[in-house]
Amino acid sequence: xxxxxxxxxxxxxxxxxxxxxxxxxxxxxxxxxxxxxxxxxxxxxxxxxxxxxxxxxxxxxxxxxxxxxxxxxxxxxxxxxxxxxxxxxxxxxxxxxxxxxxxxxxxxxxxxxxxxxxxxxxxxxxxxxxxxxxxxxxxxxxxxxx
Numbered sequence: 001x002x003x004x005x006x007x008x009x010x011x012x013x014x015x016x017x018x019x020x021x022x023x024x025x026x027x028x029x030x031x032x033x034x035x036x037x038x039x040x041x042x043x044x045x046x047x048x049x050x051x052x053x054x055x056x057x058x059x060x061x062x063x064x065x066x067x068x069x070x071x072x073x074x075x076x077x078x079x080x081x082x083x084x085x086x087x088x089x090x091x092x093x094x095x096x097x098x099x100x101x102x103x104x105x106x107x108x109x110x111x112x113x114x115x116x117x118x119x120x121x122x123x124x125x126x127x128x129x130x131x132x133x134x135x136x137x138x139x140x141x142x143x144x145x146x
Contacts, residue, residue: 018054040099041121045088077115086126
């Protein structure tokens, strides 16, 4: 989390959101997913200077009150962590989609727990994208000739 003296803006404006179905589809098509408890985080690198967030909280999670509470928690966690989230291997940031899964024994999550899960999953996804970019950059050697 950024320290208070860094004076970085902690806004959650329109430019920090995924708003179109094509943007969500791009994240889903990347097929990189990490989960922890009810959280499922998917991400794809973008070329922007800030990360963006999309939320997918279905009706199976609970009533509108429960779903909106989850969305508020995730948005606030993202708002506080946006400058600490990792940059993508190509120098941009990531587009994230957070999905919440339902579970019958779902505990009450706090802002701290939500923020920790978001930060950990974002770091795992960044490691996965970096691993994939190293693999794609590795020179392919022709098979040895007899």
